[in-house]
Amino acid sequence: MSQKQHHTTPAADRIPLMQKSAYSVGMFVNNLQAAALPAMMIILNLGLGIDPFLVGILGFIPRIFDALSDPMLGYISDNTRSRWGRRRPYIFAGAILSGLIFALMWQLPEGHSETFYFWSFLIALILFFLAYTIYATPFVAFGYEMTADYHERTRLHAFANTVGQLAWIGVPWFYMLMSNENLFRDTVHGARTLAIWVGAVVAVLGIMPAILCRERRFDAPKKQSEGVLKNTKEFISGITVTFKCKPFVKLCASTFLVFNGFQLGISFSLYIMIYYLFNGNNYLAGKLNGWFGMLTSIATLGVIPLTGWIATRLGKRNTFLLTISLSLAGYALKWFGYNPDMPYLLLAAAPFVAFGTGSLFTLMGSMISDVCDYDELTTHERREGVFGAIYWWMVKVGMALAGLLTGILLKVSGFDEALAQQTPETLLQLRIFDVGIPLITSAIALYIIYSYPITEERAYEIRAELESRRGKIG
Template sequence: MGKDKSEKLLSRICYGFADIYGGGAFVVISTFFTVFLTKALGMPPALVGTIPLIGKIWDAVTDPMMGNIADRTQSKFGAKRFWILVGSIISAITFIVMWVPFLAGGSIAGQYIFYVLMYMLFSTGFTIVMVPYNGLLPDMISDYTLRSKYSGTRMIFSSLGAIIAGLVPTLMIKDNTDASEYLTVALIFAVIFLVAILVTFAGTWERQKKIRKVSFAATFSQSFTVFRSRSFKLFVLIFIFGQAAADFVTGLAVYYIDDVLNAYGGGNFTKLMGVILISQFLGMILFGPVMSKTSKKAPILFGTPVRMLASFAMLFFSYEGAPFTVILALSFVIGIAMAGTSISIYALLNDLVEVDELITSINRPGICSGMATFTRKIAAGLSSAVIGVLLAMVGYDENLASAGMRQAASTQRGIAYIYVFAQLLLLLITLLLAIIFPVTKKEYEIICKEIERRKGEDNSIASAEEIAVCEKVTGYKFDKLWNVENAISTRTDEKLGGSL
């Protein structure tokens, strides 16, 4: 489509709408799925924590495959928009099945198998929508600054989805031991997510391009070659640690409010989630212009140190009877800083398609998106597993929880320490990785110019500085770039050394 359409606000809004699902689904799951299984169904937390992790192992199959499918599909709608349409219905159905009460008070083994399978179905539905969606923007727009605007708008809708997903369940789930209340919430969100995805399908476009088909036998090896890019490896680590830090906030919020502060009732949990999610929404609006005028990693560099200070301060107010207004104020700061991480991550992803193309000579946004989506799920799965294990280590008793009783004092302190120090560690790692991430607007434009040279569209000769940038960003020697074998080979002898 033409430039005029791409610059319209309505186009940015339609593009961003689907991330109500992308941002909201994981908030509901990370906040309430463990609670649903432990408090409503009485499953052991350590066992519950492994369910998302198993789902992520399944994603190692489905995400690369979906990336391949998206890149090789031909449709009048565009390959990615076609799968977004197909996935809209599948996603709504698979989200519902996760929350069906099964064998409550019965066989733990039977429950475990059922919810592993249901989680795998949901994860497949999420993949069908989000892998093509994450790869859509590079096939819509090539301008660096305009991509930043679209990414910023998308993350506003992601944050809006998180607000809805974080607040509506807290208002509807009055008794967190009543399994039927969770299913009612799931039905409502299935409709919301379906509508949001369809809006994006209707309001976006996609450049038609030559399809390079890859056999399914080669899908997995070729998908994992994206990790040979230095920039992509750094991005993946930023994604894992940055999103895990956010998952620890939402995944432990119920336990922190209910078991540490003993303040779940009286609307306090709704207030806490509301403050965190609304501040994230404000943070998206704040950091969008900052990112457009500076660099796409700037929100991480600005927001993470502030969040670390606010998180550490929470430790001094983690007891029953603590002034709740102080906790809300600190949570507001944390929420704004969380927005900085999220908006940076998805903006950075879009520019890695060109980095991969310079390495391989193949434009494969679907595969890049598939591996990024897989990474996001790995982060969520690991977070859930680690939270479950850590809760078990500090003595969390699921029998007390399902009976509505308080945990032991030592367990309460342990939850508070996990809530604070796990965030600090993850945030420190994220900040260090962002500092060394090599792609800004300058590097991106050099990469695009070199791609034009390789295609014969630019007759200029690369300067020494441009060669150095290409090598730094890709991790490859300059004369080894633009080689289709780089999308297939797993050898490392043609690289600069393979380090981050």
């Protein structure tokens, strides 16, 4: 088959619309939790007055606990046997727990010391990320195994990420909402109220995939009854084998660089808007931040299905190379968009930035599904949970480092939250961090993914070999 020829997805491999929709609602919940927390973390610094370095520590330590728990939960989910399946019980429980904890952890009482706030929030964050892991790790693995078809996998993740992207449209407005004096006494009061609404949405909508989606039948490995020591050895061995899967390592490395480079860079954007574009005016900065985030999110809604369409014609690897290259143009445009005389010029960069954020997880979710087949060919095991957990472990370690580095780089730049006006040197460094970091990391990711080996032709060859060996999975 030539690279321009494509397989047609048979009806048996199509995912019913109801199940695809339910999974997409779960993606919205997953993204809401991922987006809401960092959007509200700035309140710890600008609302409660916690030192930015300590805020960076708060962004780092809980994510390390989260990253350590992910692979273990993935292994447990892969090896779970229950009448409800391998994934759905954890998705149901995790949605309720994470929603409840998110709502409660922002209910910090007034009038306490920085030390009190730091330790209280640190403990709450660790508990939240544990609950989030219980939800997210089986949920992600569920998406990898809902269909065996190369193109239907891309359609599923394009559909789910389009719905999930709706979370990113609203979240950029959180700071403006929390700082609205007509609604709340102060930003801390705004955060308390908003957290309750977010937690309720997570708990109610997060259980939808567990209720409405059907799991495909897999023969779970018989490892649970072999004892704790044996299972621990198998778990560690499985992690080692996973990291030896070269296509998977390439996907992890490229995602680590693209997404966490974006996250680290954009951590400085609101500071630049407040102190460089609007001379300390929180409301005006929050308004521009909301418009930039919403425009990026709306553009992303178009980029995601476009990515799926392009991928069925150019292939997943070539689509990645195209879309991430376009995002580089967006980051470069941000440098010129930071203009105090024309602050809304920044919005011109948003559609280009959207090509990076919109295409990444649409392609990666589908490509990891292909990697799971590639891995089964060698290991004779279905390990979607472990692959999904380690993939997101890489993302979360990067997010932890981004949170830590944000605090460190704020210190390096000379930023002082007590000052109404920051020095020109500080503002220049913040702009360099904002633009330069994602430019460099995304360029390295392009180099890495250039040699990704699983083409459409190879993916169908792998599927045929697997089905001839163990039959189709119902």
